[in-house]
Structure formats: C-alpha cells, structure tokens
Amino acid sequence: MVLPNKDVPFTGPSGITLHRFTPHKSASALTAKFRDGRIGLPADLRGGFASDGFQEIQPWLQEHCQPRRRPVRSSYMGDLYTCPRKFMWRVRYGLKVRGWMDPALHTGTFFHEMLRAVLTGSTIAEATSECDHLCQQCCSQLEAECDRNGMLPSGKPLEDSRQKCVNASALAKMMFELSVHPFLFSKMMEPYEVLTVEAPIEVKYRGIWAPIRCKPDALLMHRETGDVLVVNHKTTGERNTSTVCRSYPWALQPQLEHLCVRTVFPDAPNFRYLHNIMRKCSLRYPSKNSPTWEAYLENARAWYLKEGERDPANQPMLQSLFLLPSHPMTAELHVQLYEASRACYCDSIDTAKYPKNAASCFAFHKPCPFLSLCESTPGLWPRIIEERFEQVFREDEEDEAAADAPESEA
Numbered sequence: 001m002v003l004p005n006k007d008v009p010f011t012g013p014s015g016i017t018l019h020r021f022t023p024h025k026s027a028s029a030l031t032a033k034f035r036d037g038r039i040g041l042p043a044d045l046r047g048g049f050a051s052d053g054f055q056e057i058q059p060w061l062q063e064h065c066q067p068r069r070r071p072v073r074s075s076y077m078g079d080l081y082t083c084p085r086k087f088m089w090r091v092r093y094g095l096k097v098r099g100w101m102d103p104a105l106h107t108g109t110f111f112h113e114m115l116r117a118v119l120t121g122s123t124i125a126e127a128t129s130e131c132d133h134l135c136q137q138c139c140s141q142l143e144a145e146c147d148r149n150g151m152l153p154s155g156k157p158l159e160d161s162r163q164k165c166v167n168a169s170a171l172a173k174m175m176f177e178l179s180v181h182p183f184l185f186s187k188m189m190e191p192y193e194v195l196t197v198e199a200p201i202e203v204k205y206r207g208i209w210a211p212i213r214c215k216p217d218a219l220l221m222h223r224e225t226g227d228v229l230v231v232n233h234k235t236t237g238e239r240n241t242s243t244v245c246r247s248y249p250w251a252l253q254p255q256l257e258h259l260c261v262r263t264v265f266p267d268a269p270n271f272r273y274l275h276n277i278m279r280k281c282s283l284r285y286p287s288k289n290s291p292t293w294e295a296y297l298e299n300a301r302a303w304y305l306k307e308g309e310r311d312p313a314n315q316p317m318l319q320s321l322f323l324l325p326s327h328p329m330t331a332e333l334h335v336q337l338y339e340a341s342r343a344c345y346c347d348s349i350d351t352a353k354y355p356k357n358a359a360s361c362f363a364f365h366k367p368c369p370f371l372s373l374c375e376s377t378p379g380l381w382p383r384i385i386e387e388r389f390e391q392v393f394r395e396d397e398e399d400e401a402a403a404d405a406p407e408s409e410a
C-alpha cells in the first residue's frame, strides 16, 4: 500500500480532503530532540523518565524570573483547578503578557473602579471621570508596549486593542450609570454604614501553610444590629443570570471572603453576602442608532427592560442576598485550601507538579495567554519570556494602593 505524501493534503475516494496541521515547527523539532535524549539529562539520571528540559533552564528562571510564595486566593485556586500549568505561570512566576487587552476583564475593572469611587464619597460624575482617566492610562500603557510596526507583544495590533479599551470603558460607564442607584442607594442599603472598600484582608488559618487573602468589593455594617454585609459586584456575559446566583453560595470567592471577614470581625452576630450581577449589554457606543451618549443610555435602558421581559427568570440586573453559615470552614474547604496552599507555598517548582490541561487552552474560544510557552520547549522559554512577558505580583500592587489610601479607607 502506498501511503499519501505527508506534505500534500490527501483526498480519499469519498472526495473529502484530509488537511494537515503542523504544530509550532521549531517547537516540535526541539521536542523530538528532547524525547530522543539528544538534549537534556541522560535517561539513567532521570530515573527513566523523559526530560522536558525544565531542569536545564531552572538557573535562568531563578536568575531572571524568580518564582514567589503566594497567599491562597479564590482566583488562584480557580487557576489551579482550570490548569495547574497556568497556575504555575500566573501565580508562582507572576507572568503577565505585556500589553494584554481583554475587553471582558477591562469592562469589569472599569465598572468596579466607578463603584469604588462612589462608595468612597465621589459623585457619579466624578466616578465616571475616574473611569475616563483609567481608560487613558490603559491606552498609554498599550502605546508604551507597542513596537514600531504598531504591534503589541501579545501579537495584536495597537489600534485594535486601544479601540477595545475605549469600547470597554463606554460599556462600563453605561452599566454603572444604569445600575448605581438600584445597587448602592436602594432602601435595603440605608441602615448600613460602609466599613471598607476594596481593602485586602489576609489571615492565617491553622493547618493551612499559606495565608488566605481576599479583597471584598465592600464591607458594610448594620448600624443597629452590628451584622456584617459582604458586597460583591459582577459583570457577566452570561444570559442565565439566575443560574450564576444559584451556585454562587458555594463558590470559592464567598467562602474565602467569609473566612477572612469572620476572623477580622469575630463579634458580629450575623454575616450576609450581597451578590450584585449586571449582564453586559450588546449595544455599542457610538453607533448608528446611538450617536450621542444620551441616545446610548436610552437605548441601553430599553434593551435591559426588553431582556427582562423576554426572560423574567433571568433578569439582566439581579441581586441575591444570602445568610452565611455560622462556621465558615467545612472539611471540604479545608482539604481544598490545604492542597492549594501547598501549590502556592512549596519551595521547589517543577513542571511535573503543575501539569498542563489541554482542555483549557482555548476556553471561551480564546487562546490562553501562556499558549506560546506551552507549545514550545523550555529551551525557548527565556527568549519568549523576555520578549512577551513581565512579572507582576498582585499583592505588591494592593499593598502599595493600601499604603497610599487615606486612613479612613483602610
């Protein structure tokens, strides 16, 4: 039997053509060499396992990209469950693609920034101008990262990313203007006073190696009863908002926030959790139907009303309030935290401890930011990391912001 030429698409008797896909060429050539033992440790020194070459670049990583011990956070645990290798890159090495623009992430950041501003005493107009300022900052950062061909290290054109940033800011401002009154100034909120706004809380829990850290959007206290209310805002593209609310009480974020807040306020009689969800509207500004900001607000208002009527069970603006249990730690959570703290705190890092999960590489139809590293062999990582990534540790930014904040906010 004659096998078809491997470089030419093969058409069988059915008439359907079989096309071929070659993964990252240089990477697959190097991988073959590692597999054959031509690069890396000889097999007898590796205990019979094929080396992926990670040990060989350890000295470079130690010198140029030192990993850190990190506290346990719900988002880090989310990364660990989604893909341990992503956890290794993002959490332990603190890697972030320079000039990475994710519209979904930026919309949420802008929206939270405005809510934070209003809760710390700014007017609505001041809050929206803070959003404009933040958007300008993001655009300037993108410009600083782009090369002379107008391309960002993420491989995206600058203009495209800048436009997405501006769109995300317009969307966030509209969502904020339509939701700020129902979310923050409703009758339910009147008896509460604001204790903290986006203040990080870090606690140690017995049996858990690493500290546990969270940053609730706001903590409020009932003026008469002393009950504590943990507030969390979410912007989502998900249509089924009620299903998001349904499983949220046992999500890691409220559980960890509960654990931290109860440690800080041990005498509060009750703890409640307020989860505010706002669906992202599909209308954009400016557009043919929304040439002015007023027209955009009006059209968006009509969109939210129509979506609510179309599917009354899944309102696009939804608030859920639930009482937190009297003891925050369950056996299930303890096991999860124990495992996560080992992953966050262990001293030696090895790819074998943080395996890849191929099922997550294109989650939500978007490529993972670490794809360029995962599809290459470790021998290529120093060049890729230098060209595309920077090291950012979220706790450094939070501690810096907390140190700059006025004392009443901390």
Ligand code: SF4
Residues within 6 Å of the ligand: 083, 084, 085, 086, 087, 089, 356, 357, 358, 360, 361, 362, 368, 369, 370, 371, 374
């Ligand atoms: S590219 Fe895939 S395997 Fe690599 S970190 Fe991302 S999700 Fe994990």
